[in-house]
Structure formats: structure tokens, C-alpha cells
Amino acid sequence: MNLSTNQLYLGYDGRLVVEDLNLAIAPGQISVLIGPNGCGKSTILRSLARLLPPRQGSVLLDGKMIQHLPTKEVAKKLAMLPQMPQAPEGLSVEQLVWFGRYPYQSVLGGRTQSDREAVEWALAQTGMTVFASRALETLSGGQRQRAWIAMALAQQTPILLLDEPTTYLDLSHQLEVLQLLVRLNREEGKTVVMVLHDLNQASRFAHQLIVVNGGRVVAQGLPEEVLNEQILREVFGLKAHFLRDPETGRPYCIPYALARKEPLMVDERVEEKA
Amino acid sequence: MKAAWAGLKLTIIPLLALGLVVVGIAALGVGAVRMSFAEVLQALGNLGHAEDTHARILYDLRMPRILVGALCGAMFAASGAILQGVVRNPLASPDIVGVAAGAGLAAVFTLLLLPKAPLWALPVGACLGGFLAFVLVYLLSIRTGEVLPIRLALIGVAVEASLDALRRLILVRADDGVAQALTFLVGTVYGADWERLWRVLPFALFLIPLALILHQKLDVLSFGDSTARSLGMRLELGRLVALLLGVALASVAVTGTGILGFVGLIAPHAARLLVGSRFHLLLPASLLLGAILVVGADTLARGLVPPLEIPAGLLTTLVGAPYFLYLMRRVGRAR
Incomplete structure (x- = not known):
């Protein structure tokens, strides 16, 4: 299942956010979009999930324009987990996961064996079987995120898109979610595309890093090819030391200063004295 | 424990249905002429006999009144449940977002412009007015592409009040005949007759089953835009159909009983507490609670100071307004 964009322009209201994007997502791999705030990475992800219609150009799913495919067909090919999704009050985990079957159900048709x-299967994959009857509101952040991933899994799509799936989780729950995604990629062959904020997590868990800046993809490739001093300085405005992750050999960066000449904030105490 | 509660939820619907029947039967005995249960039963047996005064009262006055009240209460409640889900705003209710007053105003216009219009013209006109009013409120509430719940409620209340004032102004100037035909618009089940039931019933028989059939789509819509679309919902179409449905339910109800304040707010909220927010249970529970609420309020309205009649809408507003205030405070804090 190939997902790509062709001369894609994206924007909100009067503002263009992404220009002339030609991106190919590697099938069967984990691709991670990184970039500073407002660079357009979430916008790109939303357009891949046809949540945002293109201004120009197209998103192609196996060579077909995604906007022209029946939306239920698209929902059987790719599942998207938005940032901070909201559910109606009082839903249990199992009820939530059932909504992942919506693309397969008709108005009057009942639930089938499949x-x-x-x-x-989705509950088991995410370790949520024991929580199946719990109300979503009573779960911890990590469990809740796994429940949402279970809903996306129930769509049984070859492609999973996730917008910052680790935001607002503590470190152990972040790793829990990322390891779950790695396992789904490895064992179930899912193509995973996600936005992450933590560069070192991105470096560690991605097969492909896609670096976005100012609405353009400025680098794409293996983490060891892409992450370096120059990218950190030019894209993130950071000076950083680089180490190797002792386990994976992937680059590990330690930012130590802003790469800008002028300081960002004026020291207020000095001003007061003067 | 959890399974027990799930089982209990299923029994809530029959329990509410039973409750409605009980309230309905009790309502038959209450009014200017009080009847005991035995007298009600006896009169029901004599329904065809013109010489039995009790039977005449039941058939000519109380039965249509109870049926119209139950039906319109149910429709207001279903409308509230749908609007709250689709707009994803707990404050949304047909009489808060302008729909009810828009429908009332349009009903007046319809009767003034087409005095000889057939029975169905009034509900159709009301639906049009309800939808226009809702579109107006919604457009006024959008700011930077977003509709904040509180903003929608505040603007809705203002538009509702303006349209309602306009309706009253027009009715003051209208012929006595038209004004009299529309006095019920203040929100009362008083004077509801069989003709009014026949006016509302065909629309109810179309709209209510349609809402029940679409329960799953309503669920998916209440997840919000991103998730709904990711799940393969045709968002624009789905939302339009759901909103039309919600608006039509309330607008038609307005042509039966006028604006029964806050029924569309309280009944679905109570239903959500009882059966959760999934529409396959939420809609039936809301329908039944709305019916119980209105029939109950109207019975009280008749029974408190007979032979005087208090408009049922006054009682529902007395109960509903404080709850609305409480809800505003809660939603305000959540932001």
C-alpha cells in the first residue's frame, strides 16, 4: 500500500502552510515527521489522512487520488489517530474500539463475526482486553492512548497515521506507546507515519525521518543520515553534541545552546537597575 | 458489577415506557373535572357514547392533549439529544440555539400569508424557520473557524429572545382569528385537539424512526470532525442530515405545543445520566423522558389551581432554567 503526495499545496483560510510537497511514504516502515512548531508537519499528516483537502496537487493512495476515493474505502486502508481525540462521555474501551468497525458496517447491517x-484482536494487541469494560475517563493517559490505538487497529488498515501520540504522557507511557507501534510494524507489517516532538525518540524508533521546515521537507532518510549538527542548527536553531545510542547505534543529540546570535529574552533585572 | 449495570441500562427503556403509561393514565383523571381511576376506566369503556360527559371530556379534551404533549415533548428531547451530540455542545438545545423561536415565527408567517394552507404547511414552514434561525446563530457564533460552546449558547439565547419578541409583536397586530389559532405558541398544551395531533403525527412518524435508524452515524458524528472523518464518515453530508433532523424534530414540535422551555435540554441530559451517550439507547430514553416531562408538567399545570390552567412551558422553564445556569457554570469552568 503506497502513500505519497504529488505537488501538494496545503493551507488554512488565506495562509499557505505547505508548498509543492512531493513525499513518498516507505511501505512497511515507520516514518516520523519532525520539525519545529508551526513547520507544517501536522498539516502534512492531516492531509495524508484526507482530513485536510489540498489547495493544489494530490495525495495518492496506491496511485489513486485520495479525495476521489469513497471515504469508507479510505478508512479501510488508513487509520488516523488525531492529537488529543475526544470521545462522547461514558464510553467504555470496548465500545470505543467497536467504532473502528464503522467503515465495514452498513446502516441496517448488524455486527458480523469478522x-x-x-x-x-485489537484489544489483545494493545493489552486492553482486561480494561474492555472500563469507562474511558477512568483510565490513565497511557491506557487511554492505547484504547484509541486499539480503535484505529480495529479498522484493520495497512497504514496507521498518528499525530503526536505521546504528547501529555509521562516517559514510561511514551515508551509503552512507541514500543507498541514498533511491534505492530514488525509483527503485523503496519506502515506507521507519525509526528513526534522528541528528536531522540524519533531517531530511535524511526526507519525514516522526514524533517519538515517552513512547509518543506528539508531532509528524508535514515536517522543516521539525517540527524546532524547542521540540521539541528538550521531547522531547530539549536547547537548540539551528538552521541551514539549504545544499543541501536542511532544518533543521540544533546542540545546545549540556542544557535541564534542574539539572546531570545532581555534580562529584566538588568533593565530594572538601569 | 459492570455487566449488571449494562443489563440494568437495557431495562431502563421499558421502565421509562411504563412510567409514561402510568403518567398518561394519571393525567386522564386530572383537570377541572376530577375523575377517580375507576371513573377514568369506566369513561374509557364508554368512549363512543356522546351522553357520557366523562367520556366526552376524555375523548375531546384530555386524550388529544396528552398525546400531543407526549409526542412534542419526545420530539423536543430527541432534537436536544441530536443537537448536543452533533454540535458537541452540552448547552445546545432547540430553544437555546434559536430553532424553536425561528420555527414559531415562521409558523406565524405561514398562517398569515397562507390562511387557507393545508394542515402540513405549518410544520413545513416551521422547519424552514427553525433551520434559518439555527444557521444564523451558528454563523454568528463562529470565530476563527471555531464555535465555542458558551458563545453558541449566549448568541443562541439572544437570537431566540429576539425572534420570539418579533413573533409576539406580529401576533399583536394580526387578526383575532390568526392570533387565536396560534395562542398555543407561548408553550402550552392547553387546547390541543385531534387536529393538532394529526398535524404533528405524520412528521413524527417519519422523523423519529429516521433518527433511531441513524443512531450509529450520530454516535460517530459526536466524536468530532477528525475522528469522524478518519472512521470514513462523509462529514459534511452526515452533519447536514443530522442537523436537519434535529432542527425538524423541534420545529414540528413547536407547531404542536409552542416552545416548551428547556425540555430539549433537561430530558437528554437526564437520559445521558441513565443510559450513557450512545444514541441507540440515548434516543429512546430521551424520547420517553421528554414525553414524561411534558405530560407530567401539563398534568401539574391543570391540577394545581383548577379550573385555571398554567402553561406547561412555564413549569418546564422553572425546572430547566436553573439547570441551564448550573450547566453554563460547569462548561465555563471546563474551558
């Missing part, structure tokens, strides 16, 4: 199997 629906039931997909829901059970």
Missing part, C-alpha cells in the same frame, strides 16, 4: 474478531 467485526467481533477484529475488535478482540
Whole structure:
């Protein structure tokens, strides 16, 4: 299942955010979009999930324009987990996961055996079977995120898109979610595309890093090819030391200063004295 | 424990249905002429007999009144449940977002412009007015592409009040005949007759089953835009259909009983507490609670100071307004 963009322009209201984007997502791999705030990485992800219609150009799913495919068909090929998704009050985990079967159900058709199997499988994959009857509000942040991932899994799509799936989670829950995604990629062959903020997590878990700056992809490739002093300085405005992750051999960066000439904030105490 | 509660939820619907029947039967005995249960039963047996005064009262006055009240209360409640889900705003309710007053105003216009219009013209006109008013409120509430719940409620209340004032102004100037035909618009079930039931019933028989059939789409819509679209919902179409449905339910109800304040707010909220927010249970529970609320309020309205009649809408507003204030405070804090 190939996902790519062709001369894609994206924007909100009057503002263009992404210009002339030609991006190919590597099938069967984990691709991670990184870049500073407002660079357009979430915008790109949303357009890949056809949540944002293109201004110009197209998003292609196996060579077909995604806007022209029936939306339920698209929902069987790619599942998107938005940032901070909201559910109606009082939903249980299992009820939430059942909504992942929506693309397979018709208005009057009931639940089929394959629906039931997909829901059970999704709960098992995410370790949520024991929480199936718990209300979503009663879960911890990490459990809740796993429940949402389970819903996306129940869609049984070859492609998973996730917008900052680790935001607002503590470190151990962040790793829990990322390791779950790695396992789904390795064992189930899922293509994973996600936005991450932590560069070292991106370096460690991505097959492909996609560096976005000012609405353009400025670098794409293996973390060891892409992450270096120059990218950190030019894209993130940071000076950084680089180490190697002792386990994976991937680059590990330690930012130590802003790469800008002038300081960002004026020292207020000095001003007061003067 | 959890399974027990899930089982209990399923029994809530029949329990509410039973409750509605009980309230309905009790309502038959209450009014200027009080009847005991035995007298009600006896009169029901004599329904065809013109010489039995009790039977005449039941058939000519109380039965249509109870049925119209139940039906319109149910429709207001279903409308509230749908609007709250689709707009994702707990404050949304047909009489808060302008729909009810828009429908009332349009009903007046319809009757003034087409005095000889057939029975169905009034609900159709009301639906049009309700939808226009809702679109107006929604457009006024959008700011930087977003509709804040509180903003929608505040602007909705203002538009509702303006349209309602306009309706009253026009009715003051209208012929006595038209004004009299529309006095019920203040929100009362008083004077509801069989004709009014026949006016509302066909629309109810179309709209209510349609809402029940679409329960799953309503669920998906209440997840919000991103998730709904990711799940394969045709968002614009789905939302339009759901909003039209919610607006039509309330607008038609307005042509039966006028604006019964806050029924569309309280009934779905109570239903959500009882059965959760999934529409396959939420809609039936809201329908039944709305019916119980209105029939109950109207019975009280008849029974408190007979033979005087208090408009049922006054009682529902007395209960609903404080709850609305509480809700405003809660939603305000959450932001």
C-alpha cells in the first residue's frame, strides 16, 4: 500500500502552510515527521489522512487520488489517530474500539463475526482486553492512548497515521506507546507515519525521518543520515553534541545552546537597575 | 458489577415506557373535572357514547392533549439529544440555539400569508424557520473557524429572545382569528385537539424512526470532525442530515405545543445520566423522558389551581432554567 503526495499545496483560510510537497511514504516502515512548531508537519499528516483537502496537487493512495476515493474505502486502508481525540462521555474501551468497525458496517447491517474478531484482536494487541469494560475517563493517559490505538487497529488498515501520540504522557507511557507501534510494524507489517516532538525518540524508533521546515521537507532518510549538527542548527536553531545510542547505534543529540546570535529574552533585572 | 449495570441500562427503556403509561393514565383523571381511576376506566369503556360527559371530556379534551404533549415533548428531547451530540455542545438545545423561536415565527408567517394552507404547511414552514434561525446563530457564533460552546449558547439565547419578541409583536397586530389559532405558541398544551395531533403525527412518524435508524452515524458524528472523518464518515453530508433532523424534530414540535422551555435540554441530559451517550439507547430514553416531562408538567399545570390552567412551558422553564445556569457554570469552568 503506497502513500505519497504529488505537488501538494496545503493551507488554512488565506495562509499557505505547505508548498509543492512531493513525499513518498516507505511501505512497511515507520516514518516520523519532525520539525519545529508551526513547520507544517501536522498539516502534512492531516492531509495524508484526507482530513485536510489540498489547495493544489494530490495525495495518492496506491496511485489513486485520495479525495476521489469513497471515504469508507479510505478508512479501510488508513487509520488516523488525531492529537488529543475526544470521545462522547461514558464510553467504555470496548465500545470505543467497536467504532473502528464503522467503515465495514452498513446502516441496517448488524455486527458480523469478522467485526467481533477484529475488535478482540485489537484489544489483545494493545493489552486492553482486561480494561474492555472500563469507562474511558477512568483510565490513565497511557491506557487511554492505547484504547484509541486499539480503535484505529480495529479498522484493520495497512497504514496507521498518528499525530503526536505521546504528547501529555509521562516517559514510561511514551515508551509503552512507541514500543507498541514498533511491534505492530514488525509483527503485523503496519506502515506507521507519525509526528513526534522528541528528536531522540524519533531517531530511535524511526526507519525514516522526514524533517519538515517552513512547509518543506528539508531532509528524508535514515536517522543516521539525517540527524546532524547542521540540521539541528538550521531547522531547530539549536547547537548540539551528538552521541551514539549504545544499543541501536542511532544518533543521540544533546542540545546545549540556542544557535541564534542574539539572546531570545532581555534580562529584566538588568533593565530594572538601569 | 459492570455487566449488571449494562443489563440494568437495557431495562431502563421499558421502565421509562411504563412510567409514561402510568403518567398518561394519571393525567386522564386530572383537570377541572376530577375523575377517580375507576371513573377514568369506566369513561374509557364508554368512549363512543356522546351522553357520557366523562367520556366526552376524555375523548375531546384530555386524550388529544396528552398525546400531543407526549409526542412534542419526545420530539423536543430527541432534537436536544441530536443537537448536543452533533454540535458537541452540552448547552445546545432547540430553544437555546434559536430553532424553536425561528420555527414559531415562521409558523406565524405561514398562517398569515397562507390562511387557507393545508394542515402540513405549518410544520413545513416551521422547519424552514427553525433551520434559518439555527444557521444564523451558528454563523454568528463562529470565530476563527471555531464555535465555542458558551458563545453558541449566549448568541443562541439572544437570537431566540429576539425572534420570539418579533413573533409576539406580529401576533399583536394580526387578526383575532390568526392570533387565536396560534395562542398555543407561548408553550402550552392547553387546547390541543385531534387536529393538532394529526398535524404533528405524520412528521413524527417519519422523523423519529429516521433518527433511531441513524443512531450509529450520530454516535460517530459526536466524536468530532477528525475522528469522524478518519472512521470514513462523509462529514459534511452526515452533519447536514443530522442537523436537519434535529432542527425538524423541534420545529414540528413547536407547531404542536409552542416552545416548551428547556425540555430539549433537561430530558437528554437526564437520559445521558441513565443510559450513557450512545444514541441507540440515548434516543429512546430521551424520547420517553421528554414525553414524561411534558405530560407530567401539563398534568401539574391543570391540577394545581383548577379550573385555571398554567402553561406547561412555564413549569418546564422553572425546572430547566436553573439547570441551564448550573450547566453554563460547569462548561465555563471546563474551558
